[in-house]
Amino acid sequence: MRATLMYGAGDVRVETVPNPTIQEPTDAVVRIVAGCICGSDLWPYASRPESAEGARMGHEFVGVVEEIGSDVTGVAVGDFVIAPFVASDGTCDFCREGLQTSCRHGAHWGGRNDGGQGEFARVPQASGTLVVVPPGFDEKLIPSLLSLSDVMCTGYHAAKKAGIKPGQSVTVIGDGAVGLSAVLSARLMGASRIILMGRHEARTDLGREFGATDVVAERGAEGIAKVRELTNGDGTHAVLEAVGLKPAIEMAIGVVRDGGVISRVGAPQFSDVPLGFPEFLRNITLTGGVAPARAYIEELLPLVLDGSIDPGKVFDRTIGLDDVPAGYQAMAGREALKVLVRP
Amino acid sequence: MRATLMYGAGDVRVETVPNPTIQEPTDAVVRIVAGCICGSDLWPYASRPESAEGARMGHEFVGVVEEIGSDVTGVAVGDFVIAPFVASDGTCDFCREGLQTSCRHGAHWGGRNDGGQGEFARVPQASGTLVVVPPGFDEKLIPSLLSLSDVMCTGYHAAKKAGIKPGQSVTVIGDGAVGLSAVLSARLMGASRIILMGRHEARTDLGREFGATDVVAERGAEGIAKVRELTNGDGTHAVLEAVGLKPAIEMAIGVVRDGGVISRVGAPQFSDVPLGFPEFLRNITLTGGVAPARAYIEELLPLVLDGSIDPGKVFDRTIGLDDVPAGYQAMAGREALKVLVRP
Missing domain, CATH: 3.90.180.10 (Medium-chain alcohol dehydrogenases, catalytic domain)
Incomplete structure (x- = not known):
């Protein structure tokens, strides 16, 4: 064959x-x-x-x-x-x-x-x-x-492990196939606000079709500021991280609300997650993994x-x-x- | 005054x-x-x-x-x-x-x-x-x-955030007042196996009184091996980390079962948690924080x-x-x- x-x-x-x-x-x-x-x-x-x-x-x-x-x-x-x-x-x-x-x-x-x-x-x-x-x-x-x-099950794993409840706010980091599947999954679980962070218009358009209510093209500190601006300065209850690069996980920490969950399904291309001190004070949960x-x-x-x-x-x-x-x-x-x- | x-x-x-x-x-x-x-x-x-x-x-x-x-x-x-x-x-x-x-x-x-x-x-x-x-x-x-x-509420926070279910196995890292309170909390939540990692006998004795079923005095790789030996090689469903030093969180990663939860309430004296790759493959959740x-x-x-x-x-x-x-x-x-x- x-x-x-x-x-x-x-x-x-x-x-x-x-x-x-x-x-x-x-x-x-x-x-x-x-x-x-x-x-x-x-x-x-x-x-x-x-x-x-x-x-x-x-x-x-x-x-x-x-x-x-x-x-x-x-x-x-x-x-x-x-x-x-x-x-x-x-x-x-x-x-x-x-x-x-x-x-x-x-x-x-x-x-x-x-x-x-x-x-x-x-x-x-x-x-x-x-x-x-x-x-x-x-x-x-x-x-x-x-x-x-x-991809669909991987996006769904992110949403499930985040424990999204109806009415909650969610940020999805990454507009690849898994990120878009995560958007669809967050919608299935009843999220009322789904912010998609991505900069490829054809992809983010599909993201909107799948349920994204907002698209943020900015990255890094600018991207964090934008998501916080959209959420009264607080960030979102859940963050679904579908990239796997260090700047993506750093962005996830920046946009998650105190007491919120970062659910990551992007295979990490790094070994350490910056969730020691002072993030400890914010009671952030990191979950997810290979789906x-x-x-x-x-x-x-x-x-x-x-x-x-x-x-x-x-x-x-x-x-x-x-x-x-x-x-x-x-x-x-x-x-x-x-x-x-x-x- | x-x-x-x-x-x-x-x-x-x-x-x-x-x-x-x-x-x-x-x-x-x-x-x-x-x-x-x-x-x-x-x-x-x-x-x-x-x-x-x-x-x-x-x-x-x-x-x-x-x-x-x-x-x-x-x-x-x-x-x-x-x-x-x-x-x-x-x-x-x-x-x-x-x-x-x-x-x-x-x-x-x-x-x-x-x-x-x-x-x-x-x-x-x-x-x-x-x-x-x-x-x-x-x-x-x-x-x-x-x-x-x-201390008691901090230990309880660790157990609550770990979502311990009756019959599950738990490792508590640290025999200080918070660690001992975590043992008591794990017992309250119905854990059937509570392994206390600590080496101060007066404290681990109180730990046994509070509900610890096993005490492991070894640390690092030896400590990890001991806990795995006690759990058919798998590690425990939950790990309550009540120390806050890097070797403690590394030990937590070593003794947690795949799909398990590390709930940390020891204020971290470090900035990074080694939970990137390959730990991603094990679907470990990190939760907890200031109680x-x-x-x-x-x-x-x-x-x-x-x-x-x-x-x-x-x-x-x-x-x-x-x-x-x-x-x-x-x-x-x-x-x-x-x-x-x-x-």
Whole structure:
């Protein structure tokens, strides 16, 4: 089959690799109908050291089950399935608590495993990992179904962990696909004021469509001042941080109300969070982390199927597998917000 | 009247100062029946620069109302009252939300204001700040009533913000008065396993009396390994951090279970918390901060009055006002856990 490999920064290739097969009785093999490129793929695309052995890429996909191992239950050949971005057994204590990213038998896509930017993938722990979509849905929903693999659930994780209550005010930092999904999630949870911090107009326009009531293009101290101006000097009850850079978390601390919550889902490109003294005096909570997408798919799937939400709008370009290298370039150059791949 | 002033590190003096008077119609004047020295007083005692003007000391006291301003309601002359360690109006949005430490008209004891280590204190925002103790209580309860000014409520804040559920496991870092109060609070909230990290046997013995099921004397990597050993390698659902030094917060990160909560109430003597990458992958929540003691006094007072809890046991020495300098010395030298002052 054909699949995407990364050999170093800026060096993405589509190559022929062995077709996946069932290796464990808990495995399934899925034919990928749609995959995509993630904002987090841009970190290695910017900085990965060159290596002779390429890493398989992609961790988001939907597809059709081709084959299942003898222990797989709840998933049948021919099912259309959503694969969250981490595999999980669905039975351990962490999975039962909804923290599938810490599953005791979890696995990740890519690297030496199959990735989502290819034709097929072996899915470990298929019974726990895959979510079956009831048949008969409109093909047009595929982008939104795919968004449940990662970005929509990641935005939702930010909002859930922030514990947003109806009527509260929320700042979302970042107008990427996750930030926009966080806006949509904050709206779902009843936030009355949603301030989106971002400066790419096409993206912030989609943010307004998703529920943002205000857009702040300024950054740093200016951005903080602007959000405070919009909130009587107090900042917002919740801040959903969807960037992962130090200036973003600093901005989050600047715009959160005393007693409020910073929920971060942007993978941090730094090691320390400036939340010692004097921020201690403000009783700020820092929460979030890598999103257990699996925990939210069953909750969000009905909203996608009945058209209540359309998170697939974050995809603004669709390409074939051979164009994946160009897709990385387009996302890195901010020409595309999020690129969908139809193998 | 006589009151305590600090002129620099190690330089505590008891001097004659003007008696407080009503300055605002919302003020009260309280005759202090019992005050105390706080672990947090030891930070300036260790490092405060010398100055010609001394700072008034103490932020915990109980006493009898001597005089009230014309706007004070709910508090009458002769009432026995508990003063939480921050004054608050009780009516602003932050106070109504239970975050009295962020009160829009709040005030702090000490510095140029009266402190709790003296004979009298002017209490700003008396209606919101003071909690009246119903008359007829046993004098022996005074230490426990005094503990509601700060340490017991601070330990309780840690436990409340951690959201401890019955049956969960908790690590408490620090065997000072706040750490021991956190142990008692974790027990009140139904924790089934309470691991106290501390190495002063008299204190950890009191910790066991308060509800600790295990004591770990080791620190750093060894301490982390020990707690993990006690919890099947996972760490505990909640960690209550009552020290405020960087190694303590690092230990907290080491002993918290994935998806767990670090609730810190030790005033941080550092600016950065190492919760960037890779801790992001573990979905750890950091919460807590300076405790809004006022929010918890009414909840804990009945438990003190009916003898369900006896948090006053953290006081292991009682002195008069003239002995306050020696009291600081005893606490700094760890001869005393917490010193009660009867002016």
